[in-house]
Amino acid sequence: MQSNRRTFIKSLSAASALIATESVAKPFGVPAYIPNLMKVSPNDKIRFATIGMGIQGNFDTQAALRNPDVELVGVADLYTGRLEHAKTAYGKDKDLFTTRDHREILARSDVDAVLVVTPDHWHDHITIAALKAGKHVYCEKPMVQHLNEGKAVIDAWKKSGKTMQVGSQRISSAAFQEAKRLVEAGEIGQINYIESNNDRFSAIGAWDYSIPPDASTQTVDWDRFLGDAPKRPFDEKRFFRWRNYKDYGTGVAGDLFIHLITGVHFVTNTMGPTRIYSSGNLAYWKDGRDVPDIMACIMDYPKTEQHEAFQMVLRVNFANAGKINDVTRIIGNEGQIEFSENNLIMTKKKLPIAPGYGGYDSFFTFTEPVQQEFVKGYDAKYPPETRTSEPVKEVKFTAPKDDDAHAKHFADFFDNVRKGSQGTLEDPVFGFRAAAPVLACNESFFEQKVVHWDPITMTQKNPTAPTSTRKKTIASTKSTTKKT
């Protein structure tokens, strides 16, 4: 029964890919719903494997498993301890397949979908290989590590006809969905400015995660970890605290701005900014890291059919010993939406037509006769009904207690797998349109330049030549498979 389904899925995947790439393209090249060609029977379990079973790999796996009719069948990781831990955590009642080599997962016919939860420099390689191997993919944010890697993932996805979801799960929360509804209903008028910050002040908050005492070249597959990054001797800090190094991670921009911008793109239906500038500094966590611990950026979003022009300012400060007040504010000309945790507060405020006079104004500097003349003219122009504004209104939205954005993000992925659809909430086109501007922040910071971006064609207008100094060929990576 299972193998029949699998043969069926396999034989249809080429046809589906054709449909995805050629006949049912939505505007901007997003393939539309592919009618049930790759449908997984509602009675079948979706069997998935997690590639990268570190901190988020565990959280993702658990969130995925909070959905019905899905099963974890395999795990790939490069640290033996995590494979052993996975067997205890998820494999008590079965023989969970574990390996250090993700290609062994991709070769298995009992794996329908993979979760790519590795450090950022592996995202594109594993995602592309998985799609080519006919797997559906849930890839963690940011979808890619560098600006020039996005299109290859999008192409592979389109060709494969498979379902893909990028993992910035907060947009599946009730609060973000409510914000989207309010903005689309015009409740805060035209958006003109968005600000968002995510500050921290702790070693773990600043990514200095615990290193296991048995870390060594025996327990860690260091060569495979390096992948397309520069070769260097084993360094446990680089392996377990990879975010602190630009060879493997994407700094605070790719790690944290990405959540902020994903939310904003979801709520405003924007395609993205055209001008991106960032500045930053390594102010406090001078522990050998080569990425800033403070960064701010400004992005210019041009007027489009979806919205008026607006400006967005994002900030992360890992050295904020002051009062931390993380907030996202979407400001329009008739109010604002402010997020707090899983809730939101909308404040509606409209100016009266009459501008008023007096107070800190030039009126008192006029002579008495001129003041009288001014008042006469003002009264004629502005009748009483134009002088008052509606009272400020505050609307609070509290998400239901059991709102589980993470599980819901997986539910959207699995539902689309079952339907044979590529229409996930955060498909790779959406994922790259969100990732590209934050990756541009890194380029802006390290190269001290303004990045000019075309959000429609998803192309950088002023790339630094040569486009890629680190050619991405991983095929030569030696197989060091170990089953634990």
Ligand SMILES: NC(=O)c1ccc[n+]([C@@H]2O[C@H](COP(=O)([O-])OP(=O)(O)OC[C@H]3O[C@@H](n4cnc5c(N)ncnc54)[C@H](O)[C@@H]3O)[C@@H](O)[C@H]2O)c1
């Ligand atoms: N969506 C979110 O809210 C969220 C939160 C945290 C992290 N993340 C993302 O999840 C990813 C992982 O972050 P983390 O905090 O779990 O890191 P981590 O260091 O805790 O885990 C990464 C794991 O990947 C493994 N790994 C590395 N290269 C591999 C390869 N080639 N094949 C198989 N396994 C490999 C490592 O052994 C490690 O166990 C990152 O992309 C990060 O941005 C997302």
